[in-house]
Amino acid sequence: MNMVELSLVMPVKDEEAAIGPCLARLIPVIEAMDDPAARSFEILFVDDGSSDATLDVIRKANAADGRIRGISLSRNFGKEAALTAGIDAARGMAVVPLDVDLQDPPEALPKMVAQWRQGFDVVYGVRDNRETDSLPKRITADFYYRAHNWLSNDKIPEHAGDFRLLDRKVVEVIRRMPERNRFMKGLFAWAGFKQTAVSYHREERKVGRTKYNYWKLWTLAIDGITSASTAPLRIWSYLGGVVALGALGYALFIIIRTLTTGIVVPGYASLMVAILFLGGLQLLSLGVLGEYVGRILTETKARPLYVVRETIGTD
Structure with missing residues (x-):
């Protein structure tokens, strides 16, 4: 050269x-x-x-x-x-x-x-x-x-x-x-x-x-973050822990309220909100995980x- x-x-x-x-x-x-x-x-x-x-x-x-x-x-x-x-x-x-x-x-x-x-x-x-x-x-x-x-x-x-x-x-x-x-x-x-x-x-x-x-700028931004950091995976772990603790706290609240005031039938709206919220979190976390799994697949192929x-x- x-x-x-x-x-x-x-x-x-x-x-x-x-x-x-x-x-x-x-x-x-x-x-x-x-x-x-x-x-x-x-x-x-x-x-x-x-x-x-x-x-x-x-x-x-x-x-x-x-x-x-x-x-x-x-x-x-x-x-x-x-x-x-x-x-x-x-x-x-x-x-x-x-x-x-x-x-x-x-x-x-x-x-x-x-x-x-x-x-x-x-x-x-x-x-x-x-x-x-x-x-x-x-x-x-x-x-x-x-x-x-x-x-x-x-x-x-x-x-x-x-x-x-x-x-x-x-x-x-x-x-x-x-x-x-x-x-x-x-x-x-x-x-x-x-x-x-x-x-x-x-x-x-x-x-x-x-x-x-x-759209290309968005995909480039995603590539930039996922190639430089595993923090998005860690964030969803922390978020999952926070949601789990919140759910545990709410369960204790329900138990105490039931023991003190009697059984209250929960409403349909609040139940649907909880289901959709947790389902959305799960889908988002799967999407983040999928981004990293897709990159693992690309790397393991080892194409030029x-x-x-x-x-x-x-x-």
């Missing part, structure tokens, strides 16, 4: 219109840096099963500039798997995951590289605003970060995405993580090392449209995280 100073890893799916503008803005920013990375870098696109001409655009970009490389996966494996494929194939002493939509601005790269040169192993980007997000998304994102960090020992920086610089030794640690249920921000946090933040202004998406809807169909510009 011929090493370079800096690797930019960009998972893409149906982004044929975004690649050109991205390269036109990204490459001048890198070449203008007063750093060896300006003369030794690569841009690695990971085509995650695109159905448009994304792969052809990557081929043309590679033919025009050998510093641009590509990997085509055999189907759509999802962004976390595609990002993993890019990190595995990256040759840089520093690796930066970056979105092709330019919402995470390339102009933040010189600051990240400067912090890396000062000895930091991970330099993560933190949004100084979420103005490009809708109000419901801002509220749910803030709630998720707080919930994740409360439940997990692996704290993730609030309002930090995948946009970050990773030193080669951090990359090697991440490459050794075998789990199939990938939540990359959690893996970055677990790796540790010396970290610092760089603030940046998140921009509006200028080309194409996002592939993430609210991704399958590479084609490589472009790879030595």
